Amino acid sequence: MWKVPLSDVIIAEDEIADVTAVFRSGWLTMGPRTEELEQTFAQYTGVRHAVALSSATAGLHLSCLACELGPGDEVIVPSLTFVATVNAVRYAGATPVFADIKSLDEPWLTAESISQHVTSKTKAVIPVHYGGHCGDIARIRELCEGRDILLIEDAAHATGSRYRGQHLGTFGEVGVFSFFSNKNLSVGEGGIAVTSDDEIAKKLRLLRSHGMTSPTWDRHKGHAFDYDVIGLGFNYRIDETRAALASRRLQKLDGENQHRAVLVGRYREELKDLPLTIPMDDVPTLTNAHHIFTIVLEEGVDRNGFRTAMRERGIQTSLHYPPVHRFSAYADYDIALPITEEYSKRSVTLPLFGHMSENAQRQVVTAVQETFAEVLPKIMN
Ligand SMILES: *Cc1c(COP(=O)(O)O)cnc(C)c1O
Numbered sequence: 001m002w003k004v005p006l007s008d009v010i011i012a013e014d015e016i017a018d019v020t021a022v023f024r025s026g027w028l029t030m031g032p033r034t035e036e037l038e039q040t041f042a043q044y045t046g047v048r049h050a051v052a053l054s055s056a057t058a059g060l061h062l063s064c065l066a067c068e069l070g071p072g073d074e075v076i077v078p079s080l081t082f083v084a085t086v087n088a089v090r091y092a093g094a095t096p097v098f099a100d101i102k103s104l105d106e107p108w109l110t111a112e113s114i115s116q117h118v119t120s121k122t123k124a125v126i127p128v129h130y131g132g133h134c135g136d137i138a139r140i141r142e143l144c145e146g147r148d149i150l151l152i153e154d155a156a157h158a159t160g161s162r163y164r165g166q167h168l169g170t171f172g173e174v175g176v177f178s179f180f181s182n183k184n185l186s187v188g189e190g191g192i193a194v195t196s197d198d199e200i201a202k203k204l205r206l207l208r209s210h211g212m213t214s215p216t217w218d219r220h221k222g223h224a225f226d227y228d229v230i231g232l233g234f235n236y237r238i239d240e241t242r243a244a245l246a247s248r249r250l251q252k253l254d255g256e257n258q259h260r261a262v263l264v265g266r267y268r269e270e271l272k273d274l275p276l277t278i279p280m281d282d283v284p285t286l287t288n289a290h291h292i293f294t295i296v297l298e299e300g301v302d303r304n305g306f307r308t309a310m311r312e313r314g315i316q317t318s319l320h321y322p323p324v325h326r327f328s329a330y331a332d333y334d335i336a337l338p339i340t341e342e343y344s345k346r347s348v349t350l351p352l353f354g355h356m357s358e359n360a361q362r363q364v365v366t367a368v369q370e371t372f373a374e375v376l377p378k379i380m381n
Contacts, residue, residue, distance in 0.1 A: 003314030004360045007182045007353040011245070018244040027240060030209070031217045034243040037192070040250060045167040045175075047194040049201035052243055053208055056156045056178030056191035058236035060088030060126070063174045063193055066203040067150045069094040073123035078109050079323040080340045081128045085154045086324045089126070097122070098325050100337040104296050105279045107343050108135035111143040124150040129158035129168045130320075132184070132289030133280050137163060141171045152176070157291035159185045160257040164285045174200055179246050184260075184289050184354065185253050187245040190238050208236040256354030260290035263352060263361055267293055270365045274372050279347075292320055293352040295368075296343065302379050303348060309375040313367035318349040 022033060034052050042050040053059045069075060073094040077086050080101050089096040099113045108130050127140055137153075144151040151172025155161070158168040159177045169175025174197070177183075179190035195201050209215055211233030214224035238246075268278055277296040282288070297303055307317050323344045325333040351364055 002316045004316065004351045004363050006316040006318050006349065006351050008355070009181060009186050009353075010355055015245055015248045018248050019241045022240045022244050025240075029239040030215055030237050031240050033240040033247065034238055037243040037247045040247055041192055042194065044250060045170055045194050047170050048196040048198065049194065051193045051201060051204040051208060052238040052246075053191045053193060054236045054238055055189055056154075056176050056180065057084040057088065058208070058234070059176035059191045059193040060084060060152070060154060061091045062204050062207045062234075062236060063152045063176055064088050064092035064094065064124070065207055066200045067124055067152060067173055069123055072121060074119060074121040076109070076114050076117050076122060076125045078128050078340070079325040079337050080107055080130065080321055080343060081154065081324060082156070082321060083324050083327065085126055085128055086330070094123070098333065098335060098337055100339050101343060102136070103339060104277055104343050104346070105281065106135065107279055107347075108133065109140065110136040111139035114140060114143060118147060118149070122149055124152055126152045126154055128154040128156070129161060131280050131294065132158045132161045132291040134161065134163035134168055134283065134286050137168065137171050144172065156180075156183060158289050159183065160253050160287070160289040162287040163283075169194055170196070173197060174204075179242070184257060184291055185246060185249050187242040187249065190242045190246060206231055207233045209233060210235060257287075257289050259354060259356075260352060261288065263356055264290050264293055266361060267350070267365070271295065271368060274368070290352065292349050294320060294347045294349045297346045297348065299346070301346070301376065303346065305376065305379040306371055307348060309371040310367055313363075313370065315364050315367045316351060319344070319347065320349050
């Protein structure tokens with residue numbers, strides 16, 4: 001239906017073979033393939049523990065619980081994020097406190113914007129690595145260390161992002177990655193939490209599976225005869241097929257992310273003379289996963305008109321994101337976050353994915369150029 005979709009996934013034959021092998025093995029959930037994924041991912045990100053889960057949302061929820069956030073605790077979050085970041089805080093009974101982003105060029109929380117909201121009740125911060133970018137993570141970490149605030153990273157966009165050689169998601173107590181179908185490493189549904197804190201890892205493992213002291217696989221292997229339930233846990237397990245798929249696709253991720261970087265470089269070059277802002281400048285010490293490519297239209301430009309013209313040319317666009325504090329479910333928050341609101345009003349996400357061809361990108365660029373040259377002047381008069 002789209003000439004160029006916003007994002008696209010190809011599951012290769014070797015990946016399908018891995019999944020088939022899982023079905024043939026007869027062991028379908030939380031077994032050797034999950035262990036393999038956890039070991040590989042821990043190594044890949046450079047941490048002691050990785051805990052594979054049913055989703056990043058589950059990972060954020062369990063991270064809040066493992067950090068013992070609860071009623072009375074305030075957790076500083078962006079509003080420019082997917083709602084799951086903020087919901088996770090509420091699942092734990094804690095109170096989300098929204099901070100504004102830095103600017104239209106740098107759409108993320110900074111140490112300064114966070115500081116403005118720190119009170120005696122602030123127990124944690126959950127920054128989002130928007131688009132895979134490191135943002136202000138080094139200074140946020142300093143702030144957290146200096147003020148005894150826990151740092152949980154929403155690294156759903158940042159699988160493969162490294163800042164000064166250190167993988168994003170490993171700067172705080174715990175970091176969470178998503179394997180959802182439009183993410184850089186996609187398997188359908190799934191996620192993983194990483195930490196080098198043994199206690200947090202232990203809690204994540206317990207809570208992921210009903211608070212049970214021994215997983216079924218351990219009992220199957222004869223390592224354990226029975227189990228106790230020592231907390232109020234959940235069923236947030238991943239299954240073996242998705243774990244197998246994630247392990248195999250992880251091997252290809254850096255290559256795909258490099259291709260994304262080439263595409264982003266070309267977008268920047270081709271669009272640089274148009275009256276729009278391209279946020280998220282490259283940082284020499286950042287290897288960016290480039291989860292999304294967004295542009296920010298000038299004030300007063302008809303964004304719906306822009307998106308309609310793109311759609312008519314077969315190009316899918318999206319919005320990242322409508323601000324969470326403006327959703328009906330968050331109507332209690334009668335606050336203003338001027339930069340977040342401005343960015344949300346004026347930004348548009350263009351197609352970008354790991355195997356996007358030069359030809360597909362050319363079609364997107366041409367559609368943007370035509371829209372600026374022919375469509376916008378008409379609808380804006
Ligand atoms: C996708 C996403 C999530 C949730 O991930 P799931 O695996 O779908 O639960 C959380 N935060 C951000 C910023 C995301 O983009």
